[in-house]
Amino acid sequence: WGSKDNVEGGGRVYVAVSRDKGAHWTMPVPLGTQLGVHVTRFPITAAGDGDRAAVAYLGSTDTGNPGRNKTFQGTWRMYVSYTYDRGRTWKTYDATPGSPVQVGSVCTGGTSCTTGPGSDRNLLDFNDMVLDGRGRVVIAFADGCLKTKGCTTKDRLRKGAIKQTSGKSLYRAFD
16 A cells, blocks of 8 residues: 655645555555545555555645645545555545544644644644554544634644544454
C-alpha cells in the first residue's frame, strides 16, 4: 500500500497498490471524492488481510489551499476510506459527523508552526491508526473543536480524541 499527499493546490490523498511487493503499482486513486473531499492532511494507513486496508486523513470539502494560509475557512473532519478488494474500490466514511475536527488553516510545517491563541498549530501533527484484536479500525487524533456546530477559527483546542470505527473488519475471520 502506498499513499501520497499532493500539496499542489491544497492536497488530496492518493493511494496506489502493489500486488508484487513493490515491483509494479496501480495508478494512484484519489480518496474521499465520493463525499466531496477536496483537500487533505496527515494520512495514516492500516492493513489487515491481504485484500483489506484503511486510510484515514483529515479532509475538507471546501476548496483552496489551507496550508499556512490563515484565510482558509474550511471545515475539517476525520475521514476513513476502506478497501476490501485489494484497492480496486474504496468506500469513504466521515468518522466525525457530529463535530468537525477544526475550522480554518492546518499547519503542516511541524514544529515551525506558530503556537498560541488562533494559531493553526493546535492539531500538533498527530494522528495514529491501529487495528484492535478483531480487525476494527481505531484512530487517535488531535481535536481542535468539541462543539457539535458553530465551530470557528477561534476554537483551537488541543484535545485528544479516540474513535473506533464500525463496519466490516479488516480481518476476514471476523466477518
